[in-house]
Amino acid sequence: MTALSPSPEIAAPARRELPPSMVERMTLIMDAFAGRSTRLTLEDVARCTHLPRSTAHRILDQLVRLNWLEHTSFGYRLGQRALGLGGRDGSHGEIREAAAPLLHELQIKTGMVVHLAVLDGAQVFYLDKVGGRFATSVPSRVGGRAPAHCTALGKAILAWLEPEQVESRISGFISRMTNRTIGEMGTLHQELHRIRQRHGLAFERGECFPNIACVAGAIRGYEGPVASISLVGDTRTPLEKVAPLVIDAARQASLSLFPDLATPRRARLMMAVPDQTWSSATMNRLLETGQNGDWM
Missing domain, CATH: 3.30.450.40 (GAF domain)
Structure with a gap:
């Protein structure tokens, strides 16, 4: 009787790395603002944080609503809440x-x-x-x-x-x-x-x-x-x-x-x-x- 060769183990698919939490994403964005005079566009933020543009835009809107950031004609800057810390x-x-x-x-x-x-x-x-x-x-x-x-x-x-x-x-x-x-x-x-x-x-x-x-x-x-x-x-x-x-x-x-x-x-x-x-x-x-x- 011919011995059956053991079937090779099927490699488990690589575990997909979960995206960072909302807190981590917000931290990435806030860290992109080096100081009071920093002005960043949406594209600047997406590039600095490596976040998808749509994700960066959604979080930026939330940060603006909560006064952590301000949105002006020149882009985003630190808001009064961030400066007041x-x-x-x-x-x-x-x-x-x-x-x-x-x-x-x-x-x-x-x-x-x-x-x-x-x-x-x-x-x-x-x-x-x-x-x-x-x-x-x-x-x-x-x-x-x-x-x-x-x-x-x-x-x-x-x-x-x-x-x-x-x-x-x-x-x-x-x-x-x-x-x-x-x-x-x-x-x-x-x-x-x-x-x-x-x-x-x-x-x-x-x-x-x-x-x-x-x-x-x-x-x-x-x-x-x-x-x-x-x-x-x-x-x-x-x-x-x-x-x-x-x-x-x-x-x-x-x-x-x-x-x-x-x-x-x-x-x-x-x-x-x-x-x-x-x-x-x-x-x-x-x-x-x-x-x-x-x-x-």
């Missing part, structure tokens, strides 16, 4: 890091006090202060606040917001700090219009604190202003001489935080971020000084 410092650390060398350079060049601030409701929140000999006489501190409508820092940011946004933030909080403070919304809107006409240069002389004068420019991102930089002196300081330095520092900080702003398409959508330092002659043509030396 690290507290106030978590959402502003990149701004401070980008601006720090520029603030020190401004202080060395001018000998004046330099401020960095963000808008927080109807107030500005001071992120940094670099002082010279005049620093102790300037009533500001890191972590402190001041009304946005009567500071150059605040007006520089407000000038690039929609009028409705300005109304929702400031209306109800506008009040006079000194006899030079803007006290009505109509007057504030006129001032913000003049700031835009000056390519974003904001001035104040004795509006927030008597005998203190400031010039400021906004650090702007893809969707609008994110912070502002100011130089501070007394009311006799010829701020027009240092104004170009402020605008140039704000521009450099913008490009450090948002490198893609240097591309022509982004620059157009940004509404004309100054692309070079202005000469004194150009600044003199841009600035309009009243007979009393006011910047109103």
Whole structure:
């Protein structure tokens, strides 16, 4: 009798690796955003995570609905919920890091006090202060606040917001700090219009604190202003001489935080971020000084 040869074992089909869990997929997507300034398209996210485009799109929509991400005309970015995990410092650390060398350079060049601030409701929140000999006489501190409508820092940011946004933030909080403070919304809107006409240069002389004068420019991102930089002196300081330095520092900080702003398409959508330092002659043509030396 012929022995039957044993039949070869049938190899079991390779076990198919299960796709990552929803939590793992969300983590892959969130890890793709390196920081506050990162902007990614749907295609960017799918490529970075190796997730199917449809899967990435579905999860991105969920993350946007839950405020972990925001969806803008430039793509996706970290939302307020993600930025808030690290507290106030978590959402502003990149701004401070980008601006720090520029603030020190401004202080060395001018000998004046330099401020960095963000808008927080109807107030500005001071992120940094670099002082010279005049620093102790300037009533500001890191972590402190001041009304946005009567500071150059605040007006520089407000000038690039929609009028409705300005109304929702400031209306109800506008009040006079000194006899030079803007006290009505109509007057504030006129001032913000003049700031835009000056390519974003904001001035104040004795509006927030008597005998203190400031010039400021906004650090702007893809969707609008994110912070502002100011130089501070007394009311006799010829701020027009240092104004170009402020605008140039704000521009450099913008490009450090948002490198893609240097591309022509982004620059157009940004509404004309100054692309070079202005000469004194150009600044003199841009600035309009009243007979009393006011910047109103």
